[in-house]
Amino acid sequence: MENRVRELREKHGWSQGELGERLDVSRQTINAIETGKYDPSLPLAFKIARLFGSRIETIFDPGK
Amino acid sequence: MTRFSNKRYNVHVLLIMAVYVLLVFFEWPHVKAVTDPVLKIVLALVPALPVVGVIVLMGARVLRSDELQQRLHLIALGAATGLVAALSVVFSFLCAAHVLNLAAEDVLFWIFPALCLVYGLSHMALTRRYGGRGC
Numbered sequence: 001m002e003n004r005v006r007e008l009r010e011k012h013g014w015s016q017g018e019l020g021e022r023l024d025v026s027r028q029t030i031n032a033i034e035t036g037k038y039d040p041s042l043p044l045a046f047k048i049a050r051l052f053g054s055r056i057e058t059i060f061d062p063g064k
Numbered sequence: 065m066t067r068f069s070n071k072r073y074n075v076h077v078l079l080i081m082a083v084y085v086l087l088v089f090f091e092w093p094h095v096k097a098v099t100d101p102v103l104k105i106v107l108a109l110v111p112a113l114p115v116v117g118v119i120v121l122m123g124a125r126v127l128r129s130d131e132l133q134q135r136l137h138l139i140a141l142g143a144a145t146g147l148v149a150a151l152s153v154v155f156s157f158l159c160a161a162h163v164l165n166l167a168a169e170d171v172l173f174w175i176f177p178a179l180c181l182v183y184g185l186s187h188m189a190l191t192r193r194y195g196g197r198g199c
Contacts, residue, residue: 026132028196029132037195
């Protein structure tokens with residue numbers, strides 16, 4: 001699944017660690033999400049969307 | 065629940081294991097000389113307490129970690145359980161066939177360290193795979 005988490009994080013000027021703190025997850029989890037190695041659970045995906053003030057489908061793209 | 069930092073977890077484990085080492089070196093050698101059966105049971109079980117403490121800490125660490133970390137811990141634990149279970153069956157058959165002549169107490173003592181070793185190595189490999197530092 002592709003996502004815009006890195007793009008949105010950099011737009012806000014946050015490090016992976018800072019974003020992790022805001023979402024109460026580890027830096028490693030943020031890195032794994034950004035690199036597409038890990039797809040977050042629905043609650044975490046909603047938390048990310050809420051934090052960036054976007055709709056979930058504008059951040060995560062399941063592809064074809 | 066607040067997450068366990070690696071540093072905090074490592075400090076706790078190191079302190080508990082230091083107590084365990086002291087007990088094994090200074091308390092355990094005297095257990096065989098004790099004649100009172102109740103005291104013997106109590107003294108024999110004392111070194112198990114720090115190990116149980118570490119298991120509780122490991123559980124707390126998994127419960128307090130985030131969703132990806134929990135997944136990695138559980139996969140690593142599954143790998144460790146599977147491998148150690150398979151090895152225990154292999155060794156049991158070899159002992160039952162008298163190919164190996166191992167005392168049960170020696171084998172039982174190695175189950176927990178073997179679980180920890182495979183769990184640690186699996187977790188390290190998984191963490192690296194998901195972009196972490198591997199420990």
